[in-house]
Amino acid sequence: MKVFAFVFARGGSKGLPGKNIRPLGGVPLIAHSIRLAAELSTVLKTYVSTDSEEIAAVAKSYGAEVIMRPEHLATDFASEWHAWQHAIAFLHERGEQFDVFLSLPATSPLRAREDIENCLTALDDTSDVVITVTPASRSPYFNMVTRKANGDTHIAISGASITRRQDAPEVFDLTTVAYLARPKFILESAGIFDGRVKSVIVPKSRAVDIDDELDFAFAEALYKGKQ
Incomplete structure (x- = not known):
C-alpha cells in the first residue's frame, strides 16, 4: 500500500492559542505527529495542511511538505472533512496518487507506533475507514x-x-489518535460514517486529545512519566 500521512493544523485555536506549535517535551506539538510518520516504513510522504505560515515553517523544519489551506477551510466553522478533501484533490491535481490516507492529528502526541500499525492492519477490503477508540x-x-x-x-x-x-x-470514546481511509471514499462521501467503519482500541494513556490548558497539562505529565 502507498500511504501518505497528513497533519491538519489551523493557525487559530480558541481553546489553547498556538497549541499546534506549543512545545511538549521540548518539541512542537505538530512535530510529534511528523516524527511518528517518519518512523513508519509504509508512509512514503508526510504533509501538513495549514493556513498558518508559522505552522508551515515548523512543519518544513521537521521534514514535512506543506499544503497551504484556503481561508474558508480554516475558520472555526469549517469542517475538517472538507480540508481532507482539499488536500487529496490538491495532490491529485499534481499527479500524486496514493492508496491510503492517514491523518495523525497534532492533538494526540502520546500515540504509539503500534497504534498506527494496528490501524493499517485493520484497513482491509471490507472497510472504507479505520478510526481509533478508547473505553469510555x-x-x-x-x-x-x-x-x-x-x-x-x-x-x-x-x-x-x-x-x-x-x-x-x-461503549467507547472516539479518539484523535489516527484516521485511515481510502482517498476515493473521502472524495465521494460526506463523512466518516457514510462508509464501512472499523475501529482499533487504544489505551487511555495514549488517547489524550489536547483541546485546552488542562488537557495540555495532563498530556505533559503523562509524557514526562513516559520519558
Whole structure:
C-alpha cells in the first residue's frame, strides 16, 4: 500500500492559542505527529495542511511538505472533512496518487507506533475507514443524561432498565489518535460514517486529545512519566 500521512493544523485555536506549535517535551506539538510518520516504513510522504505560515515553517523544519489551506477551510466553522478533501484533490491535481490516507492529528502526541500499525492492519477490503477508540468512562445507557432548560433530566439512552454499569452495553470514546481511509471514499462521501467503519482500541494513556490548558497539562505529565 502507498500511504501518505497528513497533519491538519489551523493557525487559530480558541481553546489553547498556538497549541499546534506549543512545545511538549521540548518539541512542537505538530512535530510529534511528523516524527511518528517518519518512523513508519509504509508512509512514503508526510504533509501538513495549514493556513498558518508559522505552522508551515515548523512543519518544513521537521521534514514535512506543506499544503497551504484556503481561508474558508480554516475558520472555526469549517469542517475538517472538507480540508481532507482539499488536500487529496490538491495532490491529485499534481499527479500524486496514493492508496491510503492517514491523518495523525497534532492533538494526540502520546500515540504509539503500534497504534498506527494496528490501524493499517485493520484497513482491509471490507472497510472504507479505520478510526481509533478508547473505553469510555461513562455510558449513555447508565450514567449520562440529557437536560432541558427547565432542569428536567433523563437518561441519555432509554429503553431496558439498566441499574448496574456491568449490564450496560460496552461503549467507547472516539479518539484523535489516527484516521485511515481510502482517498476515493473521502472524495465521494460526506463523512466518516457514510462508509464501512472499523475501529482499533487504544489505551487511555495514549488517547489524550489536547483541546485546552488542562488537557495540555495532563498530556505533559503523562509524557514526562513516559520519558
